[in-house]
Amino acid sequence: MDEETIPPDHPRYWSLVIRERLVRGFRNGIVVPQGLIAHGRGEAFDYILGEETHPPAREATKAAAALLLVSQNPVISVNGNSAALAASELVKLSQISNAKLEVNLFHRSREREERILSRLREEGADNILGVGEDADAIIPDISSMRRKVSSRGIYRADTVLVAIEDGDRTESLVKMGKKVIAIDINPFSRTARYATVTIVDNIIRAIPNLVKECEELRHLSLEEIRCIAERFDNEANLCNMVAIILRRLEKIAQQGF
Numbered sequence: 001m002d003e004e005t006i007p008p009d010h011p012r013y014w015s016l017v018i019r020e021r022l023v024r025g026f027r028n029g030i031v032v033p034q035g036l037i038a039h040g041r042g043e044a045f046d047y048i049l050g051e052e053t054h055p056p057a058r059e060a061t062k063a064a065a066a067l068l069l070v071s072q073n074p075v076i077s078v079n080g081n082s083a084a085l086a087a088s089e090l091v092k093l094s095q096i097s098n099a100k101l102e103v104n105l106f107h108r109s110r111e112r113e114e115r116i117l118s119r120l121r122e123e124g125a126d127n128i129l130g131v132g133e134d135a136d137a138i139i140p141d142i143s144s145m146r147r148k149v150s151s152r153g154i155y156r157a158d159t160v161l162v163a164i165e166d167g168d169r170t171e172s173l174v175k176m177g178k179k180v181i182a183i184d185i186n187p188f189s190r191t192a193r194y195a196t197v198t199i200v201d202n203i204i205r206a207i208p209n210l211v212k213e214c215e216e217l218r219h220l221s222l223e224e225i226r227c228i229a230e231r232f233d234n235e236a237n238l239c240n241m242v243a244i245i246l247r248r249l250e251k252i253a254q255q256g257f
């Protein structure tokens, strides 16, 4: 089945679209098999959350947009899954927030970097960092290939947006003094807990929502935007997301399906 042939009235429409995009990404050499497995963990959380954006995620999205807009050197880190699922919206986000795009992969190969680069270029991105020789700097304390970053991008960034990541790099980036925005549907993950602002939502909804928030916030003064970013409490927000999961499960346990 192709994305275009999935009937829009199918009750699991978006879930099927996401799967098709990942399978296509896998066939095109953008997504690795491990990425498909990582998606499985995320999909399970999305299922429990009813595949919708909840109020704490909206609040986190607003804080993340504010943080991007007040940052001097924001960078959006792109991996295989995020390129396969949200390339067009990632490019829009980079344009509206003035954030650079940088390819950063756990399973790094020159061929995969180039394929992701082409995918982002197809959507109108230029000046994409982190490919080939451009990944010329090292994040300390990480043993995986994710440590290789661009000295023009993630290495000197004050804010880095990561999505669908493991926790090690988030922890290291925070240790380097950077602010990290994470998109992770699992509120229990290490990434979610280490990040400065975690959006507990599916990337497929989170990036378009971020674009909208950036558009709206741009009408406020810099001081007002800074205030929104600063008053955000990540731990409280994660707890609110866990409370939503609990309430949803409790309702079913008490009242049935």
Ligand code: ATP
Pocket (backbone or CB within 6 Å): 038, 039, 040, 041, 042, 043, 045, 085, 163, 164, 165, 166, 167, 168, 183, 184, 185, 186, 188, 189, 190, 191, 192, 201, 202, 203, 204
């Ligand atoms: P950590 O090291 O932070 O505890 P992990 O070991 O679970 O995380 P990975 O296996 O790399 O890290 O998984 C990536 C994360 O991305 C998981 O928390 C998963 O739930 C989440 N995830 C997967 N797909 C999506 C998606 N489409 N949108 C948002 N989050 C996703």
